[in-house]
Structures are given as C-alpha cells and as structure tokens.
Amino acid sequence: MADPSPAVRRLADWDTDRLESLADEYDTPLYVIDLDRVKANYRRFSAAFPDARVMYAAKAHTGRAVLEAVLEAGGTIECAAWGELKRSIDAGAGPNTLQYTAVNPPAHDLDYATDLGAENPGLTVTIGATDTLERLAERGYDGRIAIRINPGIGTGHHEKVATGADAKFGIPYEEVPEVAERVRAEFDLVGLHAHAGSGVLTDGLAEHCRAISRVGEMARRVGDLEFVDVGGGYGVPYREDEPPLDLERTAEMVRDAVGEIDAQLKLEPGRYVVADAGLILSTVNTIKEAPDTTVVGIDASLATLIRPAMFGSYHPMVNVTAPERDHHPVTVGGPVCTSADVFAHDRPVARLERGDTLAIGMAGSYGYELASQFHSQPRPAEVALEAGEDRIVRRRESLEDVTRVEQ
Numbered sequence: 001m002a003d004p005s006p007a008v009r010r011l012a013d014w015d016t017d018r019l020e021s022l023a024d025e026y027d028t029p030l031y032v033i034d035l036d037r038v039k040a041n042y043r044r045f046s047a048a049f050p051d052a053r054v055m056y057a058a059k060a061h062t063g064r065a066v067l068e069a070v071l072e073a074g075g076t077i078e079c080a081a082w083g084e085l086k087r088s089i090d091a092g093a094g095p096n097t098l099q100y101t102a103v104n105p106p107a108h109d110l111d112y113a114t115d116l117g118a119e120n121p122g123l124t125v126t127i128g129a130t131d132t133l134e135r136l137a138e139r140g141y142d143g144r145i146a147i148r149i150n151p152g153i154g155t156g157h158h159e160k161v162a163t164g165a166d167a168k169f170g171i172p173y174e175e176v177p178e179v180a181e182r183v184r185a186e187f188d189l190v191g192l193h194a195h196a197g198s199g200v201l202t203d204g205l206a207e208h209c210r211a212i213s214r215v216g217e218m219a220r221r222v223g224d225l226e227f228v229d230v231g232g233g234y235g236v237p238y239r240e241d242e243p244p245l246d247l248e249r250t251a252e253m254v255r256d257a258v259g260e261i262d263a264q265l266k267l268e269p270g271r272y273v274v275a276d277a278g279l280i281l282s283t284v285n286t287i288k289e290a291p292d293t294t295v296v297g298i299d300a301s302l303a304t305l306i307r308p309a310m311f312g313s314y315h316p317m318v319n320v321t322a323p324e325r326d327h328h329p330v331t332v333g334g335p336v337c338t339s340a341d342v343f344a345h346d347r348p349v350a351r352l353e354r355g356d357t358l359a360i361g362m363a364g365s366y367g368y369e370l371a372s373q374f375h376s377q378p379r380p381a382e383v384a385l386e387a388g389e390d391r392i393v394r395r396r397e398s399l400e401d402v403t404r405v406e407q
C-alpha cells in the first residue's frame, strides 16, 4: 500500500481525471487546495517534533478552510497582521492561543492586538523593535511579550526572503539581554523568537541551524522563559528531482542547535504545511509557434501566481487533459502585458492543444495569498478537497468585485 503521508506530494501524484473534472465543473483559472493533505502535512511535521508546539504561520495561506484544517489537526496559529488574527478567530482559534508577530506594526494592527490582549491574557505579542514596546505601553498593554532576535545570520531560497541578517527584522543580537530586562520591568517576558528565512531544504539546513543555535544561546543567557520559538522556513521540493526535507534529520539538527533549554520549543512552518496541498488549473488559450520556441498562452497570469515573476520560482506543470502525449519544451505565459508574465521557459510538457487544462503545482503557499486583480482580472475561485468531496471555499470574483471599492 502507498505511504498515506509521503514527505512530498508531487504534481504527478494527483489524479489527472479528477483535476480535469474540477476544471470542467468550476472553470479556470482555479485554485485547488487539498485539506486532507494540509492536515497530513501539519501532523507529519508535528510528529517529528513530539515535545514542541507547532504553530502554522498563517500568511502562507490564510483561507478559512485551511485555518480550520490546521486547527482540526491540533495546530495553533502564528499571525503577522491584524487580518490574520481576525481570520484565525473566525476559523475557531482561541484568542489565548494566538501569537502575533509584529513587524513594524501599523497602528490599527496594534489597536486590534491590544484590544484582543485585554480580553485574552494568553495572547502573545512578538516584538522586533523597542519602539513597539512603547507603542504597546501607550495602549495600556502589559501582557505577554516575546522578543524577536536578529541572529545576524540569514537563510533562504532567495535574498528577498532571507530575513535573519536583515536589519528590518528583530532586535540586534547583542542588545537582547538589555531589552529583556526592560520587557521584564513592564510586561511579561515569555519567549524568544527568530525566523531566519524561508524555503530551507537539506542544503541550507546547516546555516539555518547556526541561526537557531544563536537563539538557544541567548535563551540560556536570558533565562526563565516559557518558550523558545525558532520560526519557520522549512522548504518543499519545487523541482521534480529535488528530494524532500528529511524531517527526522531536521528535527535532530534543530534540537542539537537549540541545545539544552528549560523552555518549550516552538516552530512556525507556513510553506511546509500548505505548498504541496495546492495547485492551479488553467486553460490553454493560445498556441504560437515562434522561431525559437512554442509559446503556450494560459488563462492564469502573474496576478494569479506571482512567485515565478517575483522570485524566479520554478513550479512543476502537467498537461492534465493528455498527460500521455509526447513531451516538448515550451514557453508558458499568461495574459498580462509584461515579459515577467512567464511561468516557464523551455519546459518539457506533454504536447498542449488549445482548450487543454494545464496544472501548475506547489501553489498552496504564497499562491492565492499573493494573487491580485492586476489587469482588472477578477481573482480565481478556490475549490477545497476533503474526504473525497469537493466544495468551493472562495468564489470566483466577478467584474463587479474588481470595481467594488471605487467611489
């Protein structure tokens, strides 16, 4: 029998007949999210860290159905903005279980978080600048605080997501003991936190763990903490030939890096929980033979999935209509008027014809979340799969939705 919870679900593992019928029924472009896979991912990650608390970093995919699935799997939620706090509560999270990471927080975010904290003393606010302490105090907040440390070491699949060494994030390492004293005087210091980057796979793990070891070291210096939170950043293999993260080895390395601490270990994976649980279905509009390549025009664009344009990210693709045809290299692009609106160059895909359905995989994280209405395109619908059933969890936007806020 096949492993019910393999370390990665490749695009090729999805049932193409089922995907084709979803495209027929719900139209394209269409986001698909498999909630059973979300739960399996959360549980697998959590099982690798049996005494740790694994929070899901909501910003990877804040859809209500996903948040509900994480809660059902036993997770709690890490939020980085007021909207994420609200969505988590709407999905059924207890406000006392939430952790709010304030990165340069806008005033309305702090108002919302401190109002929430006034009623729910279990809420934790993670600060990355001493300014934020002053702004919390002005709002009468004297509750739970975690200090985000800038470990001075960053990791990640792209410079735009390597946050650890970036001065924007966290309190400079050497200032942490002094800031801890200050927090203890006015608030309840409960934890230290660091999130060093994103998309870390086996190769980047040693560097990631160096950053984590700095947090463990600081925890021993500061002492008397409830938790040490080593953030997220655990990667998924976007390329078909990349191996998945070895979770057992990762857990061992993380534990060794943190070292002996008299506090609970916390982790905040985002991408790992949702990336391979989601994909996009698109329809081929245009086939154009150009001198150097065949250009396949699909109805998804960088407004649907911005990762290739923003990060140069690779996303796997499968011709869902006819996966058995011969493979030919093609350029796949969307309908937006910029050369950045290209999902792949020279990508071998089973020969596509106009009207075929093309699936773009590994789109569950930072996919719909970063979708926009650029080119006045309504955002796509999202269909959730769970226990053999499917249901629309975000309806397709209409043209009226595109102009709804104009006065």
Ligand SMILES: *Cc1c(COP(=O)(O)O)cnc(C)c1O
Pocket: 057, 059, 060, 078, 080, 101, 195, 197, 198, 199, 231, 232, 233, 234, 268, 269, 270, 271, 272, 365
């Ligand atoms: C984005 C983020 C995460 C999750 O990162 P992934 O790479 O998706 O695992 C965790 N913690 C914080 C504070 C974040 O900003």
